[in-house]
Amino acid sequence: MSALADGLAAAQDRVLRPLSGLGTDLSLARPVGSASGEAPSIADRRRLREENEAARVALDDLGEPGDRFRRTAFVSSARLGFDDRDVQAAASAPDVREAAGSLTLDAIDVSGEVPASAGSGTPGAQTLRAAGLEGVDIASSTVTGVDTTHPALATVGPDQVTDGRWLARGAHREVVLDLAVARRRGLRVGSTCPIGTRHYEVVGLVSAPLGAERSDAYLPLSELQAIADRPGTVTEIRVRADRSDDVGALRTRLETDLPGTTATTAADLAANVDGSLADADDLVERLGTALVLLALAAAFVLTALITLGSVGKRTRELGTLRAIGWSRARLVRQLAGESLLQGVLGGLLGVATGLAVACAISRAGIVLRASVAPSEHPVGGGLAGLAGFGRGAVEPTSAAVTLTAPVDGGVLLVGLGLAVLAGLLAGAVGAARAARLRPADALRQID
Secondary structure (H helix, E strand, O other), X not given: OHHHHHHHHHHHHHHXXXXXXXXXXXXXXXXXXXXXOOOOOHHHHHHHHHHOHHHOOOHHHOOOOOOEEEEEEEEXXXXXXXXXXXXXXXXXXXXXEEEEEEEEXXXXXXXXXXXXXXXXOOOOOOOHHHHOOOOEEEEEEEEEEEOOOOHHHOOOOHHHEEEEOOOOOOOOOEEXXXXXXXXXXXXXXXXXXXXXXXXXXXXXXXXXXXXXXXXXEEEEHHHHHHHOOOOOEEOEEEEEEOOHHHHHHHHXXXXXXXXOOEEEEHHHHHHXXXXXHHHHHHXXXXXXXXXXXXXXXXXXXXXXXXXXXXXXXOHHHHHHHHHOOOOHHHHHHHHHHHHHHHHHHHHHHHHHHHHHHHHHHHHHOOEEEEEEOXXXXXXXXXXXXXXXXXOOEEOOEEEEEEOOOOOOHHHHHHHXXXXXXXXXXXXXXXXXXXXXXXXXHHHHOXX
C-alpha cells in the first residue's frame, strides 16, 4: 500500500511539477469577469477597450478601395494588464524569492481587399465589422512574451523544449513554437516564422504541460511589447515564494496589494486535475491508511491467537520441561525466542512478497490518465468589435502516466520491525500462559 501510494504521488508530481514550481509558485492575473461566467463589469470593459485601442483597424488607412492589405492586431481578450510597477511590487513583497511578468496576446491577422465603403469621408473609427467582412480573411493565433532573465518562472519554459533550445537571454528575433502548431504549419528549428510585420528564427519547439495555457508562439517579452505597442505591460505575473508554507499568506497579501488580481496556486492546479489518476489517488488517500491499520491489527491479533494455540497444543511438552527442572524464566525465554525467530522469518517473507507485488505493479505498465477540463474566460473586448477570435479559454488537455510502485527502504525496515514486534508480543502472551502451568497438571493431559 505504501509503494502504491508513493507511485500515485509520483505520478501526480510528474503531471503537476511543470505548473506548480514544487509548490512555491503563484500566478497572478486580472481576468475580465469571473471564472463562474459572471459578465465583466462596465469598468473592466472600458479598461480592456482602452488597452486594445492601439489594435483597432480603421478602413481609411488601408489604401484605396480594391487594394490588397494585411494588418496584424495584438489584443488581450480576457485579461487586463499589469505594468512594471506591479511586477516590482510583487517581486519586493515579503517572502517572495523572485517574480517575472509575461504578456499573452491574440495575434489577429486581417487581410483582403479594401471595401468600397472605405472611400473618402469614411470615419477613422469605422471598423471592419461595421463595413462588412466580404473579401476579408481573418486568422488568429496566440503569442506569449516571456522574461528571458527568469526562464524557470515561465509556465511553458526550457523544461518543455522537445527540439532545439529555449530563447536566449537578451534575444530579439528568436521564437519558440508549440510543437503541434509547428507541425501544422510545416515549420521546424531553423525555419523563419512571420509574426506581425517582423520575421523570426524558430530556435525551438515546445510541448506545453497538462493544464498550461498554451500559446502558438513564445517571444522575448520586450520583443512582443514592442511589436504590440504595449511598453511595460504584462498580463500575468509569476511569483516564487521562499517556502511552500508562505504561499497561503503571500496569496492573500498580493491579492490585497494588487486590486483586481486573482492568484492561482499549485493547490488550485491540482484541484482541476481529473481522470483515473485523480480517482486512484483519492481512493488510496481515503482507504489506504484504514487498510494498513486494519491489516496491522489483524496481523497482531492473529499472531497472538496462533501463538496461544501453539502453547495449548504443547502443554504436555512444556510440562515435561518444567518437570525435568526448567525454570519459569527459562521457559518464557524459550517461547519468546521462538516467537521472535518466527517474527523475523515472517517479516522477511512479507518483505519479499511486498517487493514482488510492487515489482509486478511497476512492470504491469498500468496507464492512468490525468485531464484538465476547459475553463471558460469571458471575452470582454477585442479587435474593434471582432471579439471572440482570441483563444478566450483553455482547451481540455490530458496526459497519460504509467503507474509505478517505488519501494522506500525505510518502509521495509518499519515493516520488518513491526513483524518482529508482533512476534515478541505474541511470544510474551504465550509465555505468560505457559509460565502458569504446573508440571503435574500438564503431564496429566494426553494428546
